[in-house]
Amino acid sequence: MFLENPTLNDIISGINELFTSEKSQLLLLIGEKCDVNLNDLVANLNRKNILFNGGIFPKVIHKNITSEQGVVIKKVDFELVTIYFNSETEFLNKFSDYQDHNFTTAFTLIDGLSESASEQLMTLFTHLGNNVRFFGGGVGRLRTNTNGILINNDGVYNTGTIVVFLSAKTKMDAKHGWKKSIGPFIVTRSEKNLIKELNWENAFDVYSRCLKDSQNILLTKENFFKYSVNFPFGFFKEERDYIVRDPMEVNKDGYIICVGNIPENSLVDILSIEEKKLNDIPKKMISNCLEESQNAPIAVLFTCISRVNHLKEKFDEELQGFNSELLKHFPNCELEGALSIGEIYSSGKGYLELLNKSIVLGVAY
Template sequence: MREGVYYPCFKDFLKTNQDKTNKQFVLIAEYSDFKMEYLDNYKGDIMGAIVPFIVYNTEYYNKGVIVFELDENSDFLFVEDMTNLNQEKVESLEISSAIVILDGLSPNITMFLDDLFEFLPENTQIVGGGAGKMTFEQDPVIFSKENGIHNNAALIVKLSNKINIGIENGWQYLEGPFITTSSEKNVLKTLNFRNAFEVYKEIVEKDSGMVFNDKNFFDIAKSYPLGIVKYDKEIIVRDPILVDENNNLVLVGDIPQNSTIQILKGEEDKLIESSAKAVNHAIKDINSKSSLIVFDCISRSIYLGDKFVQELEGMKNNTVFNTKLCGALTLGEIANNGDEYITFYNKSCVVGVIC
């Protein structure tokens, strides 16, 4: 996969590449002037996703497109329904490394990634993220020229190169542990047999000095994610985005019943430092110019506000060989290191260096 190229609008890409027939993977910012019929004007295969923002070096945009030209040996699988992943089609791709982008608001993410892990060879390397819009409504966001645009869909882009992966989140412990005594997919109902929102509300209001009401849930919750504690003490962050009509917490990504969780808190400097560390991990042992792709959580940018540019600057300053920083701000991030389950993260930074 070649290094990403930024275009202010999709028509600029088409004008510049009107005679090409290469496969293209594209990330399109939410407020771009994009229509599916535009794909008909490109001669080759083209596939991708709509995301809240695209990233290009130290800037991020809610309009425009990042385009990654794929190698001749690359391929892709469009999954129109995440509940129906075809094992034969996955296995026929003979994947050793891939980018996976999926509907970040689907309730079927964990099931899909578990199935994908089962169907892929051992030591397959995966990076990716959750597509979607800042409305948090589950609109069609995954597309290809051949298959159209869908929600509850996913795209698996087979790469011909190895991926070096860096993953960091930077969130700090506030309170816990708690046991998830009732949950269903991405809906958290009870913690320690109490209503989960009431538990969360008590702790967050006490620490923040703010009070939840009908309009400010996300404004407060963006600073206080949940952390699932894994067996190796790794923390998988989950982002609360709303309270449903039954007073349950709705998260980006599943939270298994009987999970051990912590309530986390943000510190700006720690978050900024963590993304630079993710780049450092990904570029370790790189000795020539490579393509880099980043999936950074949209809620990190919301939390950091004007300081988010410092996060991008720290990441860019840690690249080597003047490599471009290209990618997206996403609704959840995806990664594994080959011998582990494919994990769906929230509020994290995932960096892939295509070697």
């Protein structure tokens, strides 16, 4: 269900229409310009004894449209276990009661702008490994983070991670369409999501010089995001394509602030989009997520907000491609999701990463 710029009463009415079973739970994806008080929303849903999880995103997706003010409400009839945590100790204390469950998938919503995001994903991977598949997106407000970004029955949170474990059959895929443009470079100094030095030089000096030499772009600290959105960093990991890292801004010391951690001593390239392969992405990802089913599955898509900023009108074509391709196979299935601040994906092989400028698709049967 999708509601454009709803009031609190509109959301409650929509949930009443959708909520038909006490066993059902809700996933709420909320655009950051939706003018609804989250504490009031949580209180109302708790009074109705409705189980729910959700997050705030720059925009939400419904079929082939996006909205800053909209709300996506998805009813989930699977058995779910939900954990919120903001530290490894908190996760372990809460997960100890569920260690013997045979979960297939961990649907994850994480504060995409937090410097602790990669550490919290590492907590999940350290204790769960490849026993489950991971899928989800980075929540957050691009304008302000004072009004909460994560919600569940226990309250409203300004940071942290919500992980929802389920035992249903799921299929998922991730792609990005980026290729090497310049590199490689050695990350000779870094700290979490800060790149301090590349090849033993100040990171901004190296990055700006490369864009000037290769693209004739005169990069400054003031116009950094305008151009860096088109030239992210990428590094390889075993059994993976590039892990993309968005360079969001540069600080006074010339350190480049990224979404997600960059390991020190890793090799990175500066990337550019591989446009000739973009049109194939929706068809390939839908195909990789297909499973025979008598009922319409639940399909959720997360695509990076900075990817949208780069692709512009081509993003609309890409989203339309996903919607059309899904309807070919499941005419009653609605593609919904969000424009996220980082994407979460692991198929059960290799490490769990916070992706940037990527698309992740999850389908639950």
